[in-house]
Amino acid sequence: MKFVPVIICGGSGSRLWPVSRSAHPKPFIQLPDGSNLISKTFSRALALNGVEQVVTITNRDLYFKTLDEYGAAAPEFTNLSFVLEPFGRNTAAAVALAAQEITRVHGPDAVMLVLPADHLIEKQAAFTAAVDSARELAAQGWLVTFGVQPEYPETGYGYIQKDIDKPLGGGFKVKRFVEKPDLEIAKSYLETREYFWNSGMFCFRAGTLIDEMKLCAPDVLDAVESCLTESGEMKGVSHNSLHLDSDSFARVPDVSIDYALMERSQKVVTVPCDIGWSDIGSWNSMSELSSADEFGNRIDGEVVLHESNNNYVQSRRRLAALVGVENLIVVDTPDALLVAHKDHAQEIKAITARLKKSGHCAHLDHTTVRRPWGTYTTLEEEQRFKIKRIEVKPGGSLSLQMHYHRSEHWIVVSGMARVVNNDRAFLLNTNESTFIPAGHTHRLENPGLIDLVLIEVQSGDYLGEDDIVRFEDIYGRS
Amino acid sequence: MKFVPVIICGGSGSRLWPVSRSAHPKPFIQLPDGSNLISKTFSRALALNGVEQVVTITNRDLYFKTLDEYGAAAPEFTNLSFVLEPFGRNTAAAVALAAQEITRVHGPDAVMLVLPADHLIEKQAAFTAAVDSARELAAQGWLVTFGVQPEYPETGYGYIQKDIDKPLGGGFKVKRFVEKPDLEIAKSYLETREYFWNSGMFCFRAGTLIDEMKLCAPDVLDAVESCLTESGEMKGVSHNSLHLDSDSFARVPDVSIDYALMERSQKVVTVPCDIGWSDIGSWNSMSELSSADEFGNRIDGEVVLHESNNNYVQSRRRLAALVGVENLIVVDTPDALLVAHKDHAQEIKAITARLKKSGHCAHLDHTTVRRPWGTYTTLEEEQRFKIKRIEVKPGGSLSLQMHYHRSEHWIVVSGMARVVNNDRAFLLNTNESTFIPAGHTHRLENPGLIDLVLIEVQSGDYLGEDDIVRFEDIYGRS
Numbered sequence: 001m002k003f004v005p006v007i008i009c010g011g012s013g014s015r016l017w018p019v020s021r022s023a024h025p026k027p028f029i030q031l032p033d034g035s036n037l038i039s040k041t042f043s044r045a046l047a048l049n050g051v052e053q054v055v056t057i058t059n060r061d062l063y064f065k066t067l068d069e070y071g072a073a074a075p076e077f078t079n080l081s082f083v084l085e086p087f088g089r090n091t092a093a094a095v096a097l098a099a100q101e102i103t104r105v106h107g108p109d110a111v112m113l114v115l116p117a118d119h120l121i122e123k124q125a126a127f128t129a130a131v132d133s134a135r136e137l138a139a140q141g142w143l144v145t146f147g148v149q150p151e152y153p154e155t156g157y158g159y160i161q162k163d164i165d166k167p168l169g170g171g172f173k174v175k176r177f178v179e180k181p182d183l184e185i186a187k188s189y190l191e192t193r194e195y196f197w198n199s200g201m202f203c204f205r206a207g208t209l210i211d212e213m214k215l216c217a218p219d220v221l222d223a224v225e226s227c228l229t230e231s232g233e234m235k236g237v238s239h240n241s242l243h244l245d246s247d248s249f250a251r252v253p254d255v256s257i258d259y260a261l262m263e264r265s266q267k268v269v270t271v272p273c274d275i276g277w278s279d280i281g282s283w284n285s286m287s288e289l290s291s292a293d294e295f296g297n298r299i300d301g302e303v304v305l306h307e308s309n310n311n312y313v314q315s316r317r318r319l320a321a322l323v324g325v326e327n328l329i330v331v332d333t334p335d336a337l338l339v340a341h342k343d344h345a346q347e348i349k350a351i352t353a354r355l356k357k358s359g360h361c362a363h364l365d366h367t368t369v370r371r372p373w374g375t376y377t378t379l380e381e382e383q384r385f386k387i388k389r390i391e392v393k394p395g396g397s398l399s400l401q402m403h404y405h406r407s408e409h410w411i412v413v414s415g416m417a418r419v420v421n422n423d424r425a426f427l428l429n430t431n432e433s434t435f436i437p438a439g440h441t442h443r444l445e446n447p448g449l450i451d452l453v454l455i456e457v458q459s460g461d462y463l464g465e466d467d468i469v470r471f472e473d474i475y476g477r478s
Numbered sequence: 479m480k481f482v483p484v485i486i487c488g489g490s491g492s493r494l495w496p497v498s499r500s501a502h503p504k505p506f507i508q509l510p511d512g513s514n515l516i517s518k519t520f521s522r523a524l525a526l527n528g529v530e531q532v533v534t535i536t537n538r539d540l541y542f543k544t545l546d547e548y549g550a551a552a553p554e555f556t557n558l559s560f561v562l563e564p565f566g567r568n569t570a571a572a573v574a575l576a577a578q579e580i581t582r583v584h585g586p587d588a589v590m591l592v593l594p595a596d597h598l599i600e601k602q603a604a605f606t607a608a609v610d611s612a613r614e615l616a617a618q619g620w621l622v623t624f625g626v627q628p629e630y631p632e633t634g635y636g637y638i639q640k641d642i643d644k645p646l647g648g649g650f651k652v653k654r655f656v657e658k659p660d661l662e663i664a665k666s667y668l669e670t671r672e673y674f675w676n677s678g679m680f681c682f683r684a685g686t687l688i689d690e691m692k693l694c695a696p697d698v699l700d701a702v703e704s705c706l707t708e709s710g711e712m713k714g715v716s717h718n719s720l721h722l723d724s725d726s727f728a729r730v731p732d733v734s735i736d737y738a739l740m741e742r743s744q745k746v747v748t749v750p751c752d753i754g755w756s757d758i759g760s761w762n763s764m765s766e767l768s769s770a771d772e773f774g775n776r777i778d779g780e781v782v783l784h785e786s787n788n789n790y791v792q793s794r795r796r797l798a799a800l801v802g803v804e805n806l807i808v809v810d811t812p813d814a815l816l817v818a819h820k821d822h823a824q825e826i827k828a829i830t831a832r833l834k835k836s837g838h839c840a841h842l843d844h845t846t847v848r849r850p851w852g853t854y855t856t857l858e859e860e861q862r863f864k865i866k867r868i869e870v871k872p873g874g875s876l877s878l879q880m881h882y883h884r885s886e887h888w889i890v891v892s893g894m895a896r897v898v899n900n901d902r903a904f905l906l907n908t909n910e911s912t913f914i915p916a917g918h919t920h921r922l923e924n925p926g927l928i929d930l931v932l933i934e935v936q937s938g939d940y941l942g943e944d945d946i947v948r949f950e951d952i953y954g955r956s
Contacts (some may be wrong), residue, residue, distance in 0.1 A: 026675045037701045054752055076587060077592070117620050319814040319840045321496070321829045324822025325806065336797040337808075338819055344802025351799045362797045368597050380867060385891035387865070387933060389858060409889050409911055411864035411935045430862075431937040433887055435911065457889045459909040 002052075002110035005045035005453065006098045009038055009058035009066060009117035010088050014352040014363075014465040015282045015345065018336035021316070023365035025115040029063060032290040032300055037280065038066060039073040041117045042322060046074055047124055048113070048131055053100065055351040057094045058117075060084040060243065064372040064475065066237075081105075083243040086249060092217060092260035093252040095202070096224040101207040102243060104150075108207025111138045114257075116200045120289075122276025130273035133170030134203035137269055143212060145174065145204040145262065147196025147270040148277045153186035153307040154283055156346070157200040158258065171271040177263045182292070196270060199277050212267060217260040282309050282345040283329040287312035301332070312342070336362045374451070375396055384456040392417070392446035399473035401441040406460030406467060408436045410444070415452035418445040441471065480530075480588035482515035484576045485521035487516055487536035487595035488566050491829040492841075493760045493823065496814035497792070500802040501843035504758070505595040508542060508780055510768040515758065516544060517551040519595045522816075524552055525602055526591070526609055531557040531642035535572045535582065536595075538562035538721065541680035542850040542953065544777045555922060559583075560719040563728060570695060570738035571730040573680070574702040577687040579720060586685025589616045592735075594769060598767075600754025608751035609942035611648030615747055619689060622681040623652065623740065625674025626755045630778040634759055634824070636736065638748050649749040655741045674748060674909040676736065677755050690745060695738040701730040732905045760823040761807040775800075779810070790820070827906055850931070864936040870895070870924035875953035878921040884938030884945060886914045888922070896923040919949065 005083055013026025020026045027038035033088050045054055054077070058066055065083055070080065095114055102110050113131060121127050132146040147160045162172035177198065181189065189195035213221040230245035253260070262268050278285055290298040296310035297303075301320065303313045308322040315332040322330065329345060331338040340348055355363040368377040373396030380387040392398070392415075400420065410419070410433060417428040420443040421436050427447070428434055436442045438460060446452035470477060491504025494725055498504045505516035514900040523532055532555070536544055541562055548558065561575050573592055580588050591609060599605050612622040625638045636657055640650035655676065659667065667673035676784040691699040691706040708723035731738070740746050756763055768776040774788035775781075779798065781791045781948040793810040798809065807823060846855040851874030858865040870876070870893075878898065888897070888911060895906040899914050905925070906912055912922045916938060924930035948955060 018797075168760075304829055304832055306825060308821060315815065318812075319496075319833075319838065320825075321814065321816050321818075323816070323825050323829060325817055325819050328803065328817065330815075330817055331675075334796075335855055336799065337793065337810055337815065338801070339797050339806065339808055340799075340801035341803050344785060347801050348799075349785060350800060351782055354784075355797075360797065368591035379865065382891075384582055385931075387857065387867075388864075407909060409887075411887050413860075413935065414936055430883060433911065433913065453860075453863075453934075455863075457891060457933050459891055 002106040005113045006055045015348040018333045039069040055081045057083040082316045086246040091257040095257045099206040102206040114202040119277045127275045138203045142269045144271045146199045159195045174268040212265045215263040283343045334367045388456045390454045392452040397445040400471040402469045405462035409457040411455045415477045416448040418447045480584040481589045484533045492827040496811045516595045517547040530870040533559045535561040566725040569735040573735045580684040592680040598756045605753045616681045620747045623748045624677045624679045625750045637673045652746040690743045694742040764824045812845045866934045868932045870930040875923040878949040880947045883940035887935040889933045894926040896925045
């Protein structure tokens with residue numbers, strides 16, 4: 001029987017601002033071990049038994065970024081499919097879309113494993129065992145949830161109550177789902193030992209999912225089916241991909257799979273598991289990934305501490321000094337700084353909400369922006385000039401382009417560039433430069449085997465990123 | 479009678495780190511009103527009656543910086559003299575040196591007013607009146623201190639006790655000096671109304687000072703006299719200047735004028751005054767210069783606050799967000815960040831001490847470095863390249879120089895440059911560039927009327943600032 005992991009890579013992780021941004025959300029942020037949640041999720045899926053293909057549902061702007069992470073984690077695994085969303089539309093839409101696609105390709109008996117890309121699971125063997133149990137139950141026609149044994153009375157998670165009278169395979173039928181409880185109720189859940197954290201992972205036959213949605217959420221299924229008939233492949237994407245049509249996707253109800261289906265269906269079971277699960281939902285849980293010093297401080301970067309206890313500090317680019325403070329979260333990025341009390345870690349999302357409202361760009365992306373060909377970092381920006389550091393991966397190529405309002409000086413500081421500058425094409429070696437006047441068609445490529453690093457100095461009356469005419473692009477962006 | 483203000487510009491202000499650095503100490507740091515303490519001190523001195531000349535004692539590395547501030551504050555006042563120290567040697571040395579120089583030029587009857595450059599005085603009229611009283615007493619042969627009426631029981635200041643039985647002109651004879659008291663004692667001082675804060679300002683005849691030092695601190699006076707015979711003018715300095723000889727200056731005892739003289743002499747009087755004095759000795763007193771919002775937060779820069787009270791935040795280059803915190807000092811600079819509790823503001827100097835000990839450069843200077851010709855800012859630095867933004871003032875000129883190990887690309891992004899590149903001299907306009915290979919003699923000047931802004935990209939195996947051969951320098955640095 002076909003078994004297909006489906007990775008859902010969405011969510012903004014606004015409680016992890018300023019490291020998490022709209023264009024660089026939680027699955028991609030660097031963990032203390034140097035890795036990130038999306039690549040861990042991918043590796044975890046590949047380590048399961050009998051995985052031939054992985055389906056990923058994500059925003060179309062995250063496609064290249066996701067591909068980079070997959071390539072770094074497992075370059076040899078290339079049987080990837082993507083469902084690319086124009087915007088987020090909650091999990092019911094994403095799961096239904098994946099089920100339809102998997103049914104179309106593999107038939108209704110294929111078993112899907114839905115994995116959010118922004119969770120951490122520390123015990124791979126226990127996870128594999130839980131999935132194996134879930135697969136058996138899924139093959140029998142159950143919608144399987146994974147119930148995580150609670151370790152403390154968390155009020156930020158949903159809970160699943162098992163029906164102790166109805167054991168089933170390695171699991172239990174589900175009695176009910178509960179939204180985030182208050183502390184007293186969460187404590188009582190912990191005592192009864194009938195309740196589990198709802199991990200947000202699911203396993204089921206694609207056909208079961210569709211049949212149950214027909215019963216419980218027909219509006220979602222209908223809207224998803226209409227959307228599929230309007231959607232097609234994405235240009236410039238090398239993998240099997242479905243690029244969702246914006247207008248019809250916007251008509252899919254914005255509901256979670258829990259609400260639309262799991263809380264209503266009679267076929268829901270749960271497999272209890274102890275897999276070291278965490279959703280890294282705040283800087284507090286993130287901080288627990290690094291070890292504490294004797295004063296309870298957890299440090300990521302160059303930090304000087306004086307009379308300070310129980311703080312978490314992430315400052316990877318600059319020196320940070322703490323004097324006489326405790327229980328703080330200090331997170332430093334090149335363009336934004338956060339100082340929060342640990343007891344208020346959940347309220348950090350209020351900051352991103354306010355930045356969004358005021359149109360401030362610090363919720364959108366970092367000063368270093370990832371592109372399919374590499375990255376660029378804005379080092380300095382003033383009214384009439386802008387300085388960027390551009391890194392192009394081996395084989396990477398910026399689009400053939402032209403600007404109306406700005407000229408550009410390019411200086412290669414590391415590696416080798418191939419340059420098109422109007423009617424000339426030539427190689428530019430380390431420590432060589434070229435000047436591209438406004439109106440000149442130009443292209444930058446890295447023909448070499450090591451990263452190309454180039455300093456670009458832009459001059460002109462208008463320096464907006466939208467002053468670009470793209471003629472050709474190997475990533476389909478023209 | 480000659481009256482000469484003597485500005486002592488020293489001290490590191492390590493409690494105001496990370497804005498205050500060794501090479502950019504407290505007198506120069508930008509206050510919330512955009513000004514700084516050195517220029518305020520200079521303007522305050524010039525506003526006194528009958529000032530024809532100002533003597534400044536400072537580190538030789540601060541000469542150009544001081545001159546810039548004086549020029550900005552009062553460009554028309556040019557009768558400046560400088561005593562330039564190779565390193566700091568406390569106030570007894572500085573005051574004795576100034577007294578000797580003033581005696582040499584104006585004779586022993588000249589009255590000196592010693593003003594530390596790192597204090598704030600908010601009431602100019604009251605200050606002028608107090609100085610006028612002090613001048614009269616000084617002319618009569620007294621060593622005059624300025625006693626500031628205490629507003630609260632500060633434990634960080636020294637105190638002066640007046641002899642209530644000996645009023646004298648606008649003041650009193652001094653009964654005794656007291657070092658920083660503890661809180662209970664400071665409270666009792668406040669009640670008796672006999673004690674004043676020792677403001678660190680003094681007024682006396684140059685001849686009286688020398689005579690009293692002969693009596694009370696002959697070793698200081700002897701060492702200062704030896705040092706003067708070894709010292710001469712500083713090369714490239716346009717003003718009357720005395721450049722102290724390092725070896726003999728090192729032999730001057732490292733003591734304060736309070737300890738060496740004021741606590742011992744029988745000729746000390748104090749003029750009580752209410753002049754709005756503060757020594758801006760910590761971030762707490764600095765924060766009081768900005769106004770508080772309804773939640774007691776004082777903000778300098780772009781700051782988003784959520785559920786936060788009574789904080790001081792200075793973040794002029796980046797967005798800072800505070801969530802659920804109170805009574806914090808948050809000070810952000812391009813290369814270093816401070817987060818301190820207000821109750822621990824005095825301990826911030828422990829950080830600079832630790833940085834010094836570990837050889838970390840963040841106690842020395844900022845990423846933007848002032849030079850006689852303008853500034854440079856390091857934007858990016860890696861093993862084989864470095865990017866600087868260079869700003870040259872109109873008329874400014876870097877030295878004619880050469881590097882063995884690095885080549886430089888120069889791109890003018892604003893203004894006009896005059897460039898010497900080996901055997902060629904030419905103008906470089908905005909948006910033009912030139913390449914200077916290693917080994918080429920070169921010079922950069924701003925011949926224009928507006929600031930020149932240039933981006934320099936350095937490449938090479940060794941990029942240290944010490945790879946420089948200076949052939950000519952209009953500031954005497956070759």
